[in-house]
Each structure stands twice: as structure tokens, then as C-alpha cells.
Amino acid sequence: MSLASKLAEERRARLAAERLLELKQAELFAANRKLGHHARALSEEIVEKTAEVATVRDENQRVKSDLTVVTQNLEVAERRLWQAVETIEDGFAFFDADHRLISANSAYLSVFDGLEEIEPGVPFARILQLLTEEGIVDTGELSPQDWRSMMLERWQSPNPEPVTLRFWNDMYVKLLDKRGEAGDVVSLALNITDTIRYEKELREARNRAEAANRAKSAFLANMSHEIRTPMNGVIGMADLLTDTDLSEEQQLYVDTMKNSGEALLVIINDVLDYSKIEADKLELHPERFDLERAIHEIVMLLQPSARDKWLDLLVDYDMFLPTEFVGDPGRIRQILTNILGNAVKFTLEGHVLIRVVGVPRENGKTAIHITVEDTGIGIPQDKLAHVFGEFNQVEDDRNRKFEGTGLGLAITSRLIGMMGGQVWVDSEVGKGSSFGFQITLPCAADEMSEPPRPPQDIRRVLIVDDQPVNCLILQKQLQVMQVDTHICKNGRDALAYLERDHAFDLILTDHNMPEMDGLELTRALKDLGNDTPVIMLSSNIGYAEQDPASASLHAILQKPVPRHVLSNALARLSDAPEQKPAPAGNAAPDPAPDDHAPPKPSEDASPQQRLLRVLAAEDNKTNRFVFGKMLKSLRVELEFANNGREALDLYESFQPDVIFMDISMPEMDGKQATAAIRERESGTMKRTPIIACTAHAMAGDRDMLIQAGLDDYVTKPIKRAAVEDMIERYQPEGVAPPFPAMDDAG
Numbered sequence: 001m002s003l004a005s006k007l008a009e010e011r012r013a014r015l016a017a018e019r020l021l022e023l024k025q026a027e028l029f030a031a032n033r034k035l036g037h038h039a040r041a042l043s044e045e046i047v048e049k050t051a052e053v054a055t056v057r058d059e060n061q062r063v064k065s066d067l068t069v070v071t072q073n074l075e076v077a078e079r080r081l082w083q084a085v086e087t088i089e090d091g092f093a094f095f096d097a098d099h100r101l102i103s104a105n106s107a108y109l110s111v112f113d114g115l116e117e118i119e120p121g122v123p124f125a126r127i128l129q130l131l132t133e134e135g136i137v138d139t140g141e142l143s144p145q146d147w148r149s150m151m152l153e154r155w156q157s158p159n160p161e162p163v164t165l166r167f168w169n170d171m172y173v174k175l176l177d178k179r180g181e182a183g184d185v186v187s188l189a190l191n192i193t194d195t196i197r198y199e200k201e202l203r204e205a206r207n208r209a210e211a212a213n214r215a216k217s218a219f220l221a222n223m224s225h226e227i228r229t230p231m232n233g234v235i236g237m238a239d240l241l242t243d244t245d246l247s248e249e250q251q252l253y254v255d256t257m258k259n260s261g262e263a264l265l266v267i268i269n270d271v272l273d274y275s276k277i278e279a280d281k282l283e284l285h286p287e288r289f290d291l292e293r294a295i296h297e298i299v300m301l302l303q304p305s306a307r308d309k310w311l312d313l314l315v316d317y318d319m320f321l322p323t324e325f326v327g328d329p330g331r332i333r334q335i336l337t338n339i340l341g342n343a344v345k346f347t348l349e350g351h352v353l354i355r356v357v358g359v360p361r362e363n364g365k366t367a368i369h370i371t372v373e374d375t376g377i378g379i380p381q382d383k384l385a386h387v388f389g390e391f392n393q394v395e396d397d398r399n400r401k402f403e404g405t406g407l408g409l410a411i412t413s414r415l416i417g418m419m420g421g422q423v424w425v426d427s428e429v430g431k432g433s434s435f436g437f438q439i440t441l442p443c444a445a446d447e448m449s450e451p452p453r454p455p456q457d458i459r460r461v462l463i464v465d466d467q468p469v470n471c472l473i474l475q476k477q478l479q480v481m482q483v484d485t486h487i488c489k490n491g492r493d494a495l496a497y498l499e500r501d502h503a504f505d506l507i508l509t510d511h512n513m514p515e516m517d518g519l520e521l522t523r524a525l526k527d528l529g530n531d532t533p534v535i536m537l538s539s540n541i542g543y544a545e546q547d548p549a550s551a552s553l554h555a556i557l558q559k560p561v562p563r564h565v566l567s568n569a570l571a572r573l574s575d576a577p578e579q580k581p582a583p584a585g586n587a588a589p590d591p592a593p594d595d596h597a598p599p600k601p602s603e604d605a606s607p608q609q610r611l612l613r614v615l616a617a618e619d620n621k622t623n624r625f626v627f628g629k630m631l632k633s634l635r636v637e638l639e640f641a642n643n644g645r646e647a648l649d650l651y652e653s654f655q656p657d658v659i660f661m662d663i664s665m666p667e668m669d670g671k672q673a674t675a676a677i678r679e680r681e682s683g684t685m686k687r688t689p690i691i692a693c694t695a696h697a698m699a700g701d702r703d704m705l706i707q708a709g710l711d712d713y714v715t716k717p718i719k720r721a722a723v724e725d726m727i728e729r730y731q732p733e734g735v736a737p738p739f740p741a742m743d744d745a746g
Contacts, residue, residue, distance in 0.1 A: 088105075090191055091104065091105060091107045091108030091109075091111075092107070092108055092186075092187070092189070093187045093189075094185070094187075095124060095184060095187065097183030098123075099123055099124040099185075100120075100121050100122065100124070101118075101119070101120055101121065101122050101123075101127070102120055102184075103120060107189070108187075108189055111167060111171075111173075112130065112136065113134075115130060115134070124152075124155060128152065132144035132147060132148060135168055136168055137166070137167055138165075138166040162175065163175050164192070170193070172193045173189045173190065173191055173192065174189070174190040174192050175189055176189075228715070228716040228717060231261055231265060231268075232623055232626065232716040232717035232718055233625075233717075234257065234261045234717075235261040235717045236627075236629075236717060236718065237626060238258035239630075240626065240629045241254045270408060277411065284328040284331060284418060285330070286326050286328055289324070289325065289326075290324050291323055291325055291332070292317050292323040295317070296562050299313050300558070301337070302344050305345075306344050306539070307540055310512070311349070311352060312352070312469075312470060313351070313354075313560055314352070314353040314354065314467070314559075315356075315562070316353060316356065316469075317562075318356055318358055319476070321357065321358040321368075322443050324443070324444035325366070325441040325444055326441060326442040327419070327439070327441045331415050334411075334412075336354075336372075339372045339412060339435045339437075340352065340372055342408065342409070343373075343435070344374075346377050347374040347377075348376065351470070352373070352374045353372070354371070354372050355373065356368065356369070364442055365440050365441065367440045369437075370436065371434055371435070371436035372435045373434045374432045374433055374434075377429070377430065378428050378429040378430050378431055378433055379425070380427075384427060388409050388410055388413040412437075416439060420440065421437055421438050421439035421440070423436070424437070455481065455483070455570040455571055455574035457505060457574045458505045458570050458573065458574050460483070460485070460486070460503060460506075461478055461483050461484070461485050461486075461504060461506045461507070462488065462494060462497070462498070462504045462532075463485050463486070464490065464491060464507065464508070464509035464518070465489070465509070465537075466489050466490055466510065466513045466514055467510070470560075471487045490514055491521030491524065492516045494507070494509070495528075498525075498530065506554075507521075507525070507532050507534045508537070509522075509534060509536050511536055511559075512538075518536045518538070519544065522549045522552050522553060523549045533554040533573055534554060535555050535556075535573075536555075536557070537559045538556055538558070539558070541556050544556055554573055555569050555573075557569060609734065610735055611637045612636045612637070612731055612732075612738045613636070613637045613639075614636045614637065614638050614656060614658050614659075614660065615640075615650055615651065615660070616638065616639070617643070617647035617660065617662050617665065617670065617673065618640065618641075618660075618662045618665075619642055619662060619664075619665045620662075624640050630718075630720045631723065633740065634738045634739060634740075635736055635737065635740065636727070636738050639656070643668055644670060647659070647661065647668075647677075648668070651677055651680075651688070657730075657732050657735060658691065658726070658727060658731065659688055659690045660691050660693045660723070661691065661692055661710065663705070664694065670692065671705070671708045671709075674708055674710055675708065675709055678709040689711045689712070690709065690710045691710065691711065691712045691713070691714055691726050692712065692713045693718060694713075694714075694716065724739070
């Protein structure tokens with residue numbers, strides 16, 4: 001092979017090697033580049049991982065540091081908590097789910113007096129055993145074993161009830177245990193020793209107060225008896241003296257004695273009532289009663305006092321308001337008497353008006369508003385807040401002459417409060433006062449009162465009265481009956497008006513008027529030949545009837561005239577105009593029928609009927625004398641017993657129809673004698689009415705006496721009317737009428 005061929009071949013081989021070298025270099029470059037990329041990615045990943053590791057290392061370090069702080073804080077909090085727990089006087093302990101003690105404060109452990117066994121891990125049952133074995137706890141009536149069983153049963157309940165433990169040193173601890181969800185228990189032992197001792201002191205103080213209250217009640221009852229017994233003699237003898245022939249001077253002495261005795265009784269009753277209210281002994285006794293009748297009865301009682309001062313007592317009772325309600329009539333009368341009595345006492349001239357209105361409520365009840373208005377001396381504005389206070393009277397030059405306890409309005413306010421009502425007062429010095437109260441009472445009737453029926457022939461009435469208020473009341477009553485009215489202020493004006501207009505069906509005139517009174521007007525009408533019927537209203541019927549001019553009157557009606565009395569008078573006049581009734585005193589509403597009262601005795605009594613036998617048991621000689629004089633005018637056989645034992649003997653021998661039984665008597669008191677009589681009547685159809693006759697007037701006495709077998713109750717000082725009422729109420733059939741009037745009627 002030629003050199004040129006060899007050189008060409010070498011050249012080709014060299015070129016091929018160069019190309020292969022270039023190819024390998026390219027592959028090597030590509031590999032290096034790829035390796036560089038991997039190295040760079042791996043480096044970045046290493047950097048990231050290194051950063052993450054550093055972060056985790058820092059976080060771990062921070063967490064470790066925080067854990068150290070938290071642990072330290074927890075240790076501080078736990079230490080402070082236990083320091084606080086240790087400072088309190090109450091015991092505090094933890095028990096695990098296996099009922100073993102975890103920890104307890106010093107107060108909890110102190111009761112065990114250093115027993116080494118009481119430490120963490122001791123079971124609760126062992127704690128109970130140590131309490132009884134060491135005599136630490138007082139198990140009371142339970143044996144130690146029964147006490148431990150009781151405490152374990154309580155401990156194992158889901159919600160243990162609180163229990164009080166008494167320890168040997170007279171310390172009282174109340175255990176309050178709370179079970180957690182895992183079964184562990186937190187126990188709190190409260191030291192209630194001071195509370196127990198305070199409660200004991202309170203009980204002892206309450207017992208002393210109740211004993212003092214009972215002693216006060218007994219003292220009041222005894223004081224009532226001791227005062228009322230001689231007062232019964234004083235007032236009773238005064239009543240008896242009024243029935244004898246007396247000179248004017250002697251009559252003055254008797255009236256003074258009687259009025260002073262009754263004034264003293266008012267004071268006694270006020271003090272006793274207030275004491276009963278303060279002792280929470282006063283109770284209300286609701287029953288059916290007639291409110292309008294009660295008001296007029298009180299007005300009649302106060303009429304003499306008002307008449308002495310020439311005062312008019314007026315009643316304005318809502319024409320559409322029912323009259324029968326359910327309430328305590330005795331206490332309502334007491335309220336009205338206090339308010340109305342004060343109005344009369346502090347009014348020197350003018351009038352006293354009782355105004356009654358009502359508003360129906362739900363459930364058949366009515367809100368009753370009663371206002372007593374007077375034209376008296378009045379009360380200063382700065383004193384109004386004191387009038388209902390205890391022992392308060394408005395002291396000034398104008399009323400210093402008026403006597404009283406200052407308790408009447410205080411008692412009134414309390415009574416109205418007990419009835420759920422309100423009381424108020426308005427007044428202006430020199431012009432008068434207005435006392436009002438509101439109570440809500442159930443109506444005894446199913447419907448509201450119907451207005452009176454109009455009289456048939458009475459269409460026009462001339463009213464003659466100098467009191468504008470009374471004229472308005474009469475005018476309102478007549479307008480409801482569809483009667484037209486005209487008003488004249490006195491008899492002279494009435495005569496002048498009748499000359500111009502004489503077309504009246506009736507003249508309704510007052511008795512006492514200026515210039516010409518009612519009787520003078522009647523005489524003048526008769527002289528003029530005017531035959532118009534005349535009805536006169538008078539506060540003193542007995543005095544009016546003595547005047548010859550009264551024979552010309554159709555009727556005399558007591559002031560203030562109840563609405564139904566006026567209506568009945570007009571109806572009688574309308575139904576029989578040709579008849580002219582004799583003057584009649586309609587002093588009060590017709591008596592309400594008493595469903596419980598026995599029938600009255602026959603007025604046609606035969607001479608063969610025996611006399612009513614009355615037995616009176618009374619140990620006081622003066623009271624026996626007074627009682628005998630009270631019954632002197634009655635047709636009865638009267639026997640006295642000096643004590644309960646004598647009353648029991650006379651019950652057998654005398655066989656009384658009615659017994660008046662004193663309660664406080666020697667040897668055998670009235671209740672014991674009554675019990676013995678009821679025992680002897682046992683098994684028979686016989687029951688002798690026994691009337692309690694006592695000076696005691698405390699709350700609950702009536703119920704107590706009725707439960708003791710007595711039938712009724714009369715409070716000393718005894719009034720003749722009360723005795724006669726009881727005799728009339730309880731007299732049996734078949735005896736001669738005890739009252740002479742009954743016998744004469746036959």
C-alpha cells in the first residue's frame with residue numbers, strides 16, 4: 001500500500017476518531033449538564049431540609065422552653081391554690097375513683113387529731129371507721145355500724161346528699177361531696193358551728209318571744225276581764241237608774257256616769273284591738289250581711305251625739321249598688337264607727353255625709369268605695385300623714401279639747417289592710433275632711449240591685465230642706481223612681497212657691513230649718529187648706545211626734561232615710577191616697593230575716609203556759625244584781641248560781657230553758673260546767689241553749705267558746721238589749737211570751 005494510501009487511510013481514521021471524540025464529548029457535556037442540574041436540585045433540597053431541620057430544632061427548643069414555663073406556672077398555681085385552701089377554715093379533700101384519699105387540707109385533717117393513718121391512699125371506708133372507733137363523730141341514735149353503713153350508702157350514690165356531722169367537741173360540719181365523670185370525688189366540709197349556735201339562739205329567742213306573747217295575750221284577756229267586770233256593774237246600774245224617776249240633776253249625774261263608762265270601754269276596746277293586731281291574733285270572720293243596713297245602724301247610734309250639735313247625718317248609697325255582701329260585718333262596722341265617729345266628734349256645725357259607690361269586678365265581686373265627708377275643723381296638710389299612726393292625734397289649739405287614744409284610725413287602717421283594701425284622707429283646715437276607703441267584697445246577691453219601682457200616683461215632689469247635700473241625695477233617689485222634683489231651702493220659701501205652683505203630689509220636708517221648720521210648714525199648709533200629703537224627715541222622731549202638728553203628717557221618717565224606706569213610704573201613699581196613716585217612726589230599716597233564729601212565741605199565749613226558766617251563773621254579786629234588774633220587767637223565772645258547780649246542780653233541779661254562763665268563776669268555770677252539762681245531755685234529744693257571758697274579748701275566744709259547747713256569746717258589760725235578744729232568739733216553744741208587749745198583743 002502506497003504512502004499516499006496509508007496517509008489517506010490514517011487521515012480517514014483520524015477524522016473518524018475526531019468525530020467519535022466530538023460525539024463522546026457532546027455526550028459527556030450533556031451528562032455533565034444533567035449531573036449539574038441534579039447536583040443543583042440536590043443542593044437546594046439539602047438547603048431546604050437544612051432550613052427545616054433548623055426550624056424544627058428551634059421549635060423544639062421553644063416548645064421545650066414553653067413547657068418549662070408552663071410546668072413552673074402550674075407548680076406555682078398549684079402551690080398558691082393549696083396555700084389558699086390551707087388558709088380557709090373549711091375542710092377540702094380529693095378522692096380518686098377507687099375512693100382513696102388523694103390529698104386534703106389541714107382543716108380536713110385537723111378533726112383526726114394527728115392520726116398517722118389519715119394520709120394519701122387511705123380508703124374512705126377506713127376514714128369512717130376511724131371516726132367512730134376514735135369517738136370523733138357523734139352518731140346520735142344510730143349505732144357506729146349503722147352510721148357507717150348509712151354514710152357509705154350515701155357516698156356511693158351518684159349525687160350524695162349533704163349531711164351534717166356533729167363531732168366530739170360540739171363542732172358541726174356539713175359535708176358537700178361532688179362526684180366527677182371519672183368517679184373521683186371532691187369533698188368540702190363546711191364548719192357550720194356558728195350557724196347552728198345562732199339558729200339555736202334564734203329558736204330560744206323565738207320561744208321566749210312566743211312565751212312573752214302568750215303572757216301578753218293572757219294579761220290582756222285577764223285585764224279585759226278585770227276591767228269589764230266592774231264596768232259591767234257601773235254601766236248596768238246606770239242603765240237601771242235611767243228607768244227610775246230622777247230629778248234633772250240626778251239624770252245629769254247618771255248620764256255622765258254612763259257616758260264616762262262607755263267612753264272608758266271605747267278606750268279599752270281600742271287598746272285591746274291594737275294589741276291583738278300587734279300580736280297577729282286578730283282574725284276576720286266573713287259572713288253574709290247587709291251593708292246599707294249596717295251603715296244606717298251606725299248612723300242611728302251616732303245620731304244622739306250629732307243631734308246635740310245640730311249636725312245632719314246624711315247617707316248617699318248608690319241606688320244601683322247591691323246591699324248584701326260577704327265580709328266581716330263586725331269589723332266593717334268598727335271601721336265605719338271609727339271614721340264616722342271621728343267626723344261627728346270633730347264637726348261643730350254643718351253635716352257629715354257617708355257616700356257609698358261600687359264598681360263590679362270579676363267573679364261576682366264589687367269594689368266598694370265608702371267616703372265620709374264632714375264640715376269639721378279639718379287637718380293641716382303637714383299632719384295628714386300622721387292621722388293613721390299609732391297613738392297619734394293632731395295636736396293644736398282647735399282640737400285639744402277632743403279626747404281619745406289616738407288608736408282608732410290606726411286600727412281602722414290595719415283592718416282595711418287585712419281586708420286587702422286601701423284608706424286615704426283629704427282635708428282643708430276650717431272646711432272639713434274626707435276620709436275614704438276601698439274594699440272588694442263578694443256580692444251575696446246574684447244580680448245588681450234593681451231600682452225601686454216608681455210610685456203610681458207620685459209624679460212631682462217638693463223637697464224642702466236647708467241642706468243642699470241632703471236635697472241632692474233626695475232628688476237623686478226620687479229621680480231614679482222617675483219622680484220630678486223641685487227644691488226649696490225652708491218652709492217660708494216653700495209656701496211662697498206653692499202659691500205659684502201647687503201641682504205637687506207630695507211635699508218632702510226636713511224637720512229643723514231656719515225661719516220656718518217642717519212642723520210650722522205643716523200647720524201653715526193646713527191653715528191654708530192645702531191637703532197635699534206631707535212626709536217629714538227628722539233626726540228626733542220622739543220629739544216631733546209630741547207636736548200636735550204631727551197629726552197632719554202622712555209619716556215621719558228617721559234621718560237619714562234608707563232608700564227602700566222612702567220607696568215604701570211613697571208606695572203606701574200612692575196605693576192608698578185616701579188613707580192618712582198616723583205619724584210613724586221609721587227609724588231604721590226593717591229587720592232582716594234571721595234564718596237561724598227560732599220562731600217567735602205565739603202572741604196568743606194561754607194562761608196555762610209556764611214561764612220561761614232562765615239560769616244565770618255569775619260569781620260577782622253586783623253583776624247578779626244588775627242582771628236580775630235587767631230581767632225584772634220580763635215574764636221569766638230566774639235562778640242564780642254562784643259558780644259552775646252550783647250551775648250544774650241547778651241544771652238538774654231547775655231544768656232551765658236558757659242558761660247565761662259566766663266563763664271565769666271559782667271552783668268550776670263556765671267551760672267546765674258547760675262540758676258537764678253537754679255530757680249529761682249526751683244520748684238525749686235535749687240541748688239547752690248556753691250563752692257565754694264573759695269579759696274576755698280576745699281574738700279566737702268566740703270560736704273557742706263555741707267549740708267548748710256554748711251556743712252564743714255576749715261580751716261584758718252586758719246590755720239589756722243583748723240579754724233580751726238572746727232570750728227572744730233561744731226561747732223554746734210552749735212557754736209564755738217573756739216580753740209584756742207580746743202578751744198585750746194577744
